[in-house]
Every structure is written in structure tokens, then in C-alpha cells.
Amino acid sequence: MSSKSSCLVTKLSHYVSLSDADRDRLATLEKAERNFGAGYEVYQGGDENKDLYVVKHGWAFSYTDLPDGRRQIVKIHHPGDIIGFPDVALKHATTTLRTVEEVCLCPFPKSSLDEILRRSPRLSALLLSIALRDQVVLIDVLRAMGRMSAQERVSYMLLDLIARLRITNRDMTDTIRLPMTQSQIADYLGLTNVHISKTFIRMEEDGYIHRDQNRLRILREDAMIELTDFHDRYADMDTSWFPQD
Amino acid sequence: MSSKSSCLVTKLSHYVSLSDADRDRLATLEKAERNFGAGYEVYQGGDENKDLYVVKHGWAFSYTDLPDGRRQIVKIHHPGDIIGFPDVALKHATTTLRTVEEVCLCPFPKSSLDEILRRSPRLSALLLSIALRDQVVLIDVLRAMGRMSAQERVSYMLLDLIARLRITNRDMTDTIRLPMTQSQIADYLGLTNVHISKTFIRMEEDGYIHRDQNRLRILREDAMIELTDFHDRYADMDTSWFPQD
DNA sequence: CGGTGGATTGAAACCAGTCAATGGGTGTGG
DNA sequence: CCACACCCATTGACTGGTTTCAATCCACCG
Structure with a gap:
């Protein structure tokens, strides 16, 4: 398991020591990967909420538009970030995800969180803390x-x-x-x-x-x-x- | 256990059915209660981060000031809300809590979350979802x-x-x-x-x-x-x- | 009955927006 | 290899929504 190359593990290890089991759990989130060109819209607000993404490299951002076109970018995503986390609470995506440049993302399903919550209280606490820190x-x-x-x-x-x-x-x-x-x-x-x-x-x-x-x-x-x-x-x-x- | 009178249980039950054990876990969070008059500052930004609060009745709000006095209120709290949740991630409170009117709050220690995360994956998921929804x-x-x-x-x-x-x-x-x-x-x-x-x-x-x-x-x-x-x-x-x- | 905090009102100042033109860099196709 | 298109950054004039400052009004309370 090449957890060494995982931005996510690097980012989370910064805060707390992780067991091998937990590192493996995180590493599985980055199993798949997809590449996108610059200025590409990965998903749109209102889409059904399927996957979360870990950023492997490149910048992206999430935004919402008002009906008349005014735009608000609400979050800039860097390598190691988890994209779409806030939308987990809801059935549909609230923002549109757009790449700034060439980007590599690792999609993983919401249900992976289920596994973490059931098996690793410590990792659950870390995820909760990340969510709260982002608040x-x-x-x-x-x-x-x-x-x-x-x-x-x-x-x-x-x-x-x-x-x-x-x-x-x-x-x-x-x-x-x-x-x-x-x-x-x-x-x-x-x-x-x-x-x-x-x-x-x-x-x-x-x-x-x-x-x-x-x-x-x-x-x-x-x-x-x-x-x-x-x-x-x-x-x-x-x-x-x-x-x- | 008078969970019937608990705003917190009412609010959370709105989203998902809770086991009796979970209802009891939540009810213990509201064991203690403290009353405050209008315009009272319960804690201040920078204070060590000891307790969370469940609002039993009355309105309050959290705010931060810039050094020159400009003020930003960041959240208005109603009965059933959990106050101070975002600060759990950090060692010190980032906002000041002020009552709008006469208010009754139920303080409980951060460590109560530990118990929930270890014992109830379902309640953990709910708390995580609340945090993400608030985002x-x-x-x-x-x-x-x-x-x-x-x-x-x-x-x-x-x-x-x-x-x-x-x-x-x-x-x-x-x-x-x-x-x-x-x-x-x-x-x-x-x-x-x-x-x-x-x-x-x-x-x-x-x-x-x-x-x-x-x-x-x-x-x-x-x-x-x-x-x-x-x-x-x-x-x-x-x-x-x-x-x- | 005076004091106080909050809401209202009006005039003037200002920060940021709008609109429109210009320039520079880059990539592409002839 | 150059010409063109396109996007982005810059510039200037003008507009406008919001702030600032200050005065007044009002309700409530001691």
C-alpha cells in the first residue's frame, strides 16, 4: 500500500498518529483516480450526490451561482483536501466543482464513511474535527x-x-x-x-x-x-x- | 429520563430514529443547566475551550470582533442548537457567546463526544452530518x-x-x-x-x-x-x- | 420625569461596481 | 512563421449602494 504517496494521509498524519489499519482505510479512498483538464466542471450543483473526491494534485474550486449569474466561490481545493464533504449531509450537491488547472482526483463513495464510523472511532473523531475546523x-x-x-x-x-x-x-x-x-x-x-x-x-x-x-x-x-x-x-x-x- | 422535554432530542429525532440508548446518551448532555440574563457574555473568544452548550430556551449568538471594533456575528443560536461545536476542533474558543435575551443553557464537556464516538456509530454519523450541514x-x-x-x-x-x-x-x-x-x-x-x-x-x-x-x-x-x-x-x-x- | 437604548431620518463622503477601451500574452491555424 | 482570436490584466470615467455622522424621535424604566 503506497500510503507514502498519499496527500490525504500526509495531511491527516499532521494532526494525529494513525494506526496501520487506519492508514490502510484512508489509502483505499485513493485507489481510483481520474484526470481532468483545466477549467473542467466535474459535477454541478443539484446533481445527485454520489462521490467524494480526494485531490491528488492540482487546484480546483467549488462555487455557486445566483440565478442572475452572480458567482460565489466558496472553497479552494488543494492536494490532500477532501472535496464535497459538506454535501454528504444532503442528497444533492450544493456547489459546482471546477478545476483551475490540470487536476487528478480520487473519487470514493459516501458509503466508505460508514465503514470508518463503524470501525475506527479515532478516525471518526479526526474526520469530525476536520469538518468542524473547516467550519x-x-x-x-x-x-x-x-x-x-x-x-x-x-x-x-x-x-x-x-x-x-x-x-x-x-x-x-x-x-x-x-x-x-x-x-x-x-x-x-x-x-x-x-x-x-x-x-x-x-x-x-x-x-x-x-x-x-x-x-x-x-x-x-x-x-x-x-x-x-x-x-x-x-x-x-x-x-x-x-x-x- | 425526561427526553420528552429535550429540544436536542426533538431536533435530532427530526432526521433519524434514535434508539433508547442513544436518546439517553443525548439526554445526559442536558443534565446540568444554567440560566443567564439578557446581553450576558457566557464565554469569550480566546478562552480555553471547556464546555459545549445545548440551548434549552432563549436566543443567543456567537460573534468575533476585529481589533478596531468591527463586529461580525457568525451564528444565531436557537433552542435545541449545540453551541460551540466548531470550536471542538481547536484548543481555544474562536468566538464570543452572548445572549440576546433570558436564556437557559445546558453545558456538557467535550469528552462526552468521546463516549458517543466509541459507542454509537449511528449517533456519530448524525453529529458529523449536523456539522457538515452547518457547513x-x-x-x-x-x-x-x-x-x-x-x-x-x-x-x-x-x-x-x-x-x-x-x-x-x-x-x-x-x-x-x-x-x-x-x-x-x-x-x-x-x-x-x-x-x-x-x-x-x-x-x-x-x-x-x-x-x-x-x-x-x-x-x-x-x-x-x-x-x-x-x-x-x-x-x-x-x-x-x-x-x- | 429624566435617562437610556434602540429606531428613524437626512446629508455628505466613500468604497467598490459598472462600463468600455486598451494592451499583453498565448495558442492555433493558415 | 505570421496573423488572428481569445483570454486575462489594466486603466479611466462615471455611477451607485452603503457608510458615516449627527440629530431626532420614541418607548421603556427606574
């Missing part, structure tokens, strides 16, 4: 959308991206690859592409960031952390209450 | 905040409140009690109290709602559902994949 992150995004200016929102997004990428990539520096277009960033932050453009330019002038192609360097991370009152929700979780199995 | 709801709120006008946001909030209250109160009509101030509503919707006032007046003039004291009547629910593309996330959940115990 906290959504709440942070909500705060950004409700009460922050454009520059603060962009700063928040960049800090959040870096924090997430650092989990699986410990030697991440202050430079990230940002394959999303400014329109997509706008749809994520509740702004317009025009205003994103102006905000990036302003932030570059002010020395917060430096851009080069689709790579972006954070120059004043501390200032941005203070500006947005940023808290890293990914580095630590409270696993002290977990069942020992 | 979907947060995503809906996010969409409202990111892409909707003031009137649309207010409409969305009212529809959401009604949908939630209808779960435990099946004979709810089109009239709800709204004990929150306009400043609190503004902090929930990412607007200002002034604009909330103007928006309510406008909506009343346009025949969407009627206000009387702190009671509010929805006159054109269908129009508001269409305006906001509203989906009820509370009525149905997909419990088909749950372990049978």
Missing part, C-alpha cells in the same frame, strides 16, 4: 467578507493559502504559485475582477507583495497578519479528547 | 454576504430563521419573533444598523414584510425565496448511508 475557517472567511475592505480580504486570502500549503509542504517559503485568475479571486472574495486588479497593484506599490507571472511573494507577512487579525487554523488541532481506539 | 448553511450565508444586496440579505436571513424555527415548531406560521436589535442584525449581515433600518422600512413599503413590535410577518415568502434563490437545508438530510448500529 471555523468558513467563519473566518465570513468575517472577512462581512467586515473587511478589499485590501484586507486579499491579504486574508493570501495568508490563508500560505497557511494551508505549509501543512503538506513544510519548507514553503514566502512565495506561492497562484494559478487562479483575478476574476476567480474576485468571485472568492465577493469583489470584482477590476477591483482585484487595482488592489493587487496598490498592494504591490505599498510593498506588501511582489508579483511575477503567476507566482506571488509575500513581503510583509507580519503586517498583513496584524491587518487582518489572522489566526492559523491549520497548524494545530485539539486531539486531546480523541478516543484511543 | 452548507455557512456557505449559504457566505454567498449572501459576498454577492447579495442589503434587501436580499435581509430576506435570506428571515427565510433562514423561519426554516430553522419550523423544525422544532411544526405549526409555525409566517410570523416570527425577532428579539435581536437592528445593530445585531447588521453585525450578522455585514451591514450597518442605519442601513438595516432603511432596508426594513423599504421592504415594508414594498409589501414583503409587516412589523409589529418585535414580531415580524413574512407577507411574500415566495417572492423572497425567488429573490434569494433560497434552499431549505434543515428540512431534509441524507441519512441513507448511516450505519445501522
Whole structure:
């Protein structure tokens, strides 16, 4: 079982030590894999809710549209993420999944969760914690959308991206690859592409960031952390209450 | 065991049939109870994360502040809700809990979840589903905040409140009690109290709602559902994949 | 009866949106 | 290999929804 190459195991092991049995359970989730080109819609909101996906590589995002076309991107997915988890609670998908670039996904059926819940209390606790932690992150995004200016929102997004990428990539520096277009960033932050453009330019002038192609360097991370009152929700979780199995 | 009087059991039974053992497990969560006056802060963001709470009666809300005082209310709590669930994943509370009016809460320790995860896969699945459903709801709120006008946001909030209250109160009509101030509503919707006032007046003039004291009547629910593309996330959940115990 | 918190009202300021034109890079097909 | 199309980022002028600030009104309460 090549669990070494599993982003999911890597990501989850960051929080808690897993038994061999649990590692195997997770590895089976990544048995199948499918590749998609850039800008491909894997499933659509309203579709019957069949599979979950583990991201093996590439970026994707989930979004919803209003009837008149306004779009809100609600989550950006990176390697190791589980896609579609929130929809498990419902019968139909609530969001549409779209790839940003070339992506490899591992689909697995909802019913795999059944197995985990029955056999591994410890893994169940971890999955529950991930779901709850994601709620906290959504709440942070909500705060950004409700009460922050454009520059603060962009700063928040960049800090959040870096924090997430650092989990699986410990030697991440202050430079990230940002394959999303400014329109997509706008749809994520509740702004317009025009205003994103102006905000990036302003932030570059002010020395917060430096851009080069689709790579972006954070120059004043501390200032941005203070500006947005940023808290890293990914580095630590409270696993002290977990069942020992 | 007076599980008949338990809002939590009522709320959860709405989704799935529970064994007596499971009902008892839930009932023990409501053993203790504490009363609080209006406008009381039960715990604060940053506090060590000790207890969860089940709401027995009264409204409360969770919020976060930015350093400069901007406030975002992230969740409004009603009877039967579990408060502080998202924070289980972390060591410290991320939000402050404040009562809207006189409230009765039942505190229980995080470790009670341990027991549930080890003993009842079915109840574990339900708790996980609740957490995931709440994520979907947060995503809906996010969409409202990111892409909707003031009137649309207010409409969305009212529809959401009604949908939630209808779960435990099946004979709810089109009239709800709204004990929150306009400043609190503004902090929930990412607007200002002034604009909330103007928006309510406008909506009343346009025949969407009627206000009387702190009671509010929805006159054109269908129009508001269409305006906001509203989906009820509370009525149905997909419990088909749950372990049978 | 004064004090207080909440709701309302109006004027002015501002952040972000809209619209439209321009430029740059990339890939494709002739 | 060049011409063209297309997508994306940029730019500027104008618009507009929401905020800000401040004053007033109102109900409730001690």
C-alpha cells in the first residue's frame, strides 16, 4: 500500500498518529483516480450526490451561482483536501466543482464513511474535527467578507493559502504559485475582477507583495497578519479528547 | 429520563430514529443547566475551550470582533442548537457567546463526544452530518454576504430563521419573533444598523414584510425565496448511508 | 420625569461596481 | 512563421449602494 504517496494521509498524519489499519482505510479512498483538464466542471450543483473526491494534485474550486449569474466561490481545493464533504449531509450537491488547472482526483463513495464510523472511532473523531475546523475557517472567511475592505480580504486570502500549503509542504517559503485568475479571486472574495486588479497593484506599490507571472511573494507577512487579525487554523488541532481506539 | 422535554432530542429525532440508548446518551448532555440574563457574555473568544452548550430556551449568538471594533456575528443560536461545536476542533474558543435575551443553557464537556464516538456509530454519523450541514448553511450565508444586496440579505436571513424555527415548531406560521436589535442584525449581515433600518422600512413599503413590535410577518415568502434563490437545508438530510448500529 | 437604548431620518463622503477601451500574452491555424 | 482570436490584466470615467455622522424621535424604566 503506497500510503507514502498519499496527500490525504500526509495531511491527516499532521494532526494525529494513525494506526496501520487506519492508514490502510484512508489509502483505499485513493485507489481510483481520474484526470481532468483545466477549467473542467466535474459535477454541478443539484446533481445527485454520489462521490467524494480526494485531490491528488492540482487546484480546483467549488462555487455557486445566483440565478442572475452572480458567482460565489466558496472553497479552494488543494492536494490532500477532501472535496464535497459538506454535501454528504444532503442528497444533492450544493456547489459546482471546477478545476483551475490540470487536476487528478480520487473519487470514493459516501458509503466508505460508514465503514470508518463503524470501525475506527479515532478516525471518526479526526474526520469530525476536520469538518468542524473547516467550519471555523468558513467563519473566518465570513468575517472577512462581512467586515473587511478589499485590501484586507486579499491579504486574508493570501495568508490563508500560505497557511494551508505549509501543512503538506513544510519548507514553503514566502512565495506561492497562484494559478487562479483575478476574476476567480474576485468571485472568492465577493469583489470584482477590476477591483482585484487595482488592489493587487496598490498592494504591490505599498510593498506588501511582489508579483511575477503567476507566482506571488509575500513581503510583509507580519503586517498583513496584524491587518487582518489572522489566526492559523491549520497548524494545530485539539486531539486531546480523541478516543484511543 | 425526561427526553420528552429535550429540544436536542426533538431536533435530532427530526432526521433519524434514535434508539433508547442513544436518546439517553443525548439526554445526559442536558443534565446540568444554567440560566443567564439578557446581553450576558457566557464565554469569550480566546478562552480555553471547556464546555459545549445545548440551548434549552432563549436566543443567543456567537460573534468575533476585529481589533478596531468591527463586529461580525457568525451564528444565531436557537433552542435545541449545540453551541460551540466548531470550536471542538481547536484548543481555544474562536468566538464570543452572548445572549440576546433570558436564556437557559445546558453545558456538557467535550469528552462526552468521546463516549458517543466509541459507542454509537449511528449517533456519530448524525453529529458529523449536523456539522457538515452547518457547513452548507455557512456557505449559504457566505454567498449572501459576498454577492447579495442589503434587501436580499435581509430576506435570506428571515427565510433562514423561519426554516430553522419550523423544525422544532411544526405549526409555525409566517410570523416570527425577532428579539435581536437592528445593530445585531447588521453585525450578522455585514451591514450597518442605519442601513438595516432603511432596508426594513423599504421592504415594508414594498409589501414583503409587516412589523409589529418585535414580531415580524413574512407577507411574500415566495417572492423572497425567488429573490434569494433560497434552499431549505434543515428540512431534509441524507441519512441513507448511516450505519445501522 | 429624566435617562437610556434602540429606531428613524437626512446629508455628505466613500468604497467598490459598472462600463468600455486598451494592451499583453498565448495558442492555433493558415 | 505570421496573423488572428481569445483570454486575462489594466486603466479611466462615471455611477451607485452603503457608510458615516449627527440629530431626532420614541418607548421603556427606574
